Amino acid sequence: MLSRIANNLFWAGRYLERSEHLARYFLTHHYNVVEIGTQELQVQSYNSMFLLSGMSNIPSVDYIKSNENDVVSRLVLDRENYSSLRSTIHKCRENMRSARDVINTNLWESINKLYLVINNINADEFDIDDISSLCERILKETTVAKSYIDNSLIHNETWAFLKLGIHLEAACQVCRIITTKLTENDVYAETMNLDNTEAYFSLNLLKNTEALDMYRNQYKSLPNLRQSLEFLILEKNFPKSIVYNIEHIQSIVEKIAEMNGISRNGLEYHVGKISSGLRYTDIDDIPDDYVTYIENLLVDIHHIAAKLEERYFIY
């Protein structure tokens, strides 16, 4: 496989996964904005969306208050904004298009359909009420595309680099959602007059990662912070958890090395170390400063991407 194509596939996978996370995050927060009473908290919710999408120019509180439609449009539809949902999907498609000859028609058409769902929307005519139906469609189309990756491609290098991108991005996004939410928690605790702030916060965290139902299934109790983090970081059998995604990265990295007759070295060692670390960690082993722990984990995950690039993508 061409190094460039491997890189394109990796990034197509990353942007596909990122699109899904952004769409879910925006959807959950949209319902949140509708539900929560105070304007301060609504502004906080928009800030959270900006933070997760990685935008640098977060509008002022006053601007958000008086230009809600424009704010949503910037997050979702802005072509100029490199991190908007539209741009993310566009980049997913461009990378997939560069690798068009190595993927199949079903996958290509599903990605193209995902692109058309958002590309056909005129930002000037977009209404804030449309965001939920748009995000739901995007979630559906990303799921379809991911199912084509797993169920219609040969599990060769094409599949492997796409999946590497997906798992790596999934791990990154869950880390980022956790840190964003943990940071916000204090604001919520101060501002909202809730009987159980922790439960409310945990509920949101799990909703944002599509983990609530499975959490309930596992713990049979109201969400609390400790268990929520345990579930999202360390639950080996839950596809959204960090450990699940890191273990899959490990297995795919080894598979690619085997396919190409490459002896295992720095890349495999690094992934194996993170994977083993998570596998043998208990929630009680994690220090109370969860944010620092997750940020360090995120740095380790970024190192995986750098080592992948060094090994396979840079020629």
Added chain:
Amino acid sequence: METLEVLNSVKSDEKLFFDEMFDENNNVRPYYSDIVDYFGGIAKGDFKRLNELTRANFFKQGITFAVYSDQNVGVERIFPFDLIPRVIPKHEWDTIEKGLLQRNIAVNLFIKDLYNEKKILKDKIVPAELIFSSSFFCREMEGFVPPSGIYTHIVGTDLIRHSDGDYYVLEDNLRCPSGVSYVLSNREATKKAFFSLFSKQNVMPVNNYTQMLLETIQSVAPSGVDKPTCVVITPGFYNSAYFEHSFLAMSMGIQLVEGRDMFVENNFVYMKTINGPKRVDVIYRRIDDDFLDPLCFREDSFIGIPGIMGAYRSGNVTLINAPGAGVADDKAVYTYMPEIIKYYLGEEMILKNVQTYKCENESDCKYVLENISNLVVKPVDESGGYGVFIGTKHTKAEAEEYKKLVISNPRKYIAQPVMNLSVQGTYIEGEDTIEPRHIDLRAFSLMGKDKNFVLKGGLTRVALKKGSLIVNSSQGGGSKDTWVI
């Protein structure tokens, strides 16, 4: 139920043109009768829905070409597709096919001669200055013969049917001719939309094209290579024909590469894979000669492969088509095609050429300048309909301006009488009728080591604007499926 009305050229006052569907007595031609009956019986609303569905399908499949707006923002458009197929009866097609093969074989021998012995020039059949002044003449090809002596592996020939009912060749396209992916996509679309009609017509298949293309490409691998690694090279996905490049690579199951994926070492070409360099034997290039090798041609090219001409001339890689093949599709060289065929094959030309005035000839130039309002004047080195002047469509002042261009560089221009492109029923959106519109045909041929092949049908292009003769996709044209029955 309100059904579609199929209008003929008599009703639309276009009697001057050959109507593909209706004869001069306004009767449906026998090979169109099922089609006219079928479409004449479809409810307007149903057809409209089918048309919209087909368009949506093209978008869904990404069968698009890129255009650039004033703001330099890439916009993808579909190549408008008309659902009403064009029919060519088998006996007519057989003549076209014979004529194309004859032409391709002669052209290939001509190019080989030009870059080697130059007999045709020495015998003064074709003027040497015409060849050496052509911008497509490639000095790097002199004294070199590619594997199996083939220069034009892939040819796209533009044909029209004149009001006399005969087919004429308008142009031979020997440099990366495009459009074949639309032929295959259009066929899929008509099969899907009108399965019952299609299945009764015994239409000659087109889906063998990519297999034949792969066999052609593999057959001309450098000597000593049993299992060649073949690739398609594209300028990248911002290129307007990227859909076609990726479509062809995928259909043949070979790698689509860009210049930056390749390098040359010791006169061998390699691609950069995740597992180190891999040697490449045959390159189907969709990059113009000028950009192919910055060491030989344009040094500002970022899409080519530095050193590839050295590898090519060393016989370590085959390029498809050969660089410099364009010297034979120069519109001025075209005028010598009857002599070229006679010279190399000893045969009369089967497919007619349009009468052409070469402005480099003083008498021809004088005629062109005096009769410009009745002629079509074309630059010899442009494609896509750019720079074409259609005398009947311009004002006197515009004609005077164009004359100045011709006078300033006569070698650059040829002129032809306004050819009456035939018309064929075409669905007119908004009016919900089937009206005659002008059409042409791009036929695709392949030349391999031991086998030549002509795709049965080709791309019918249609000028969607009433009265327009320009069928190019870049200038508002569309396409139709072409059924050889």
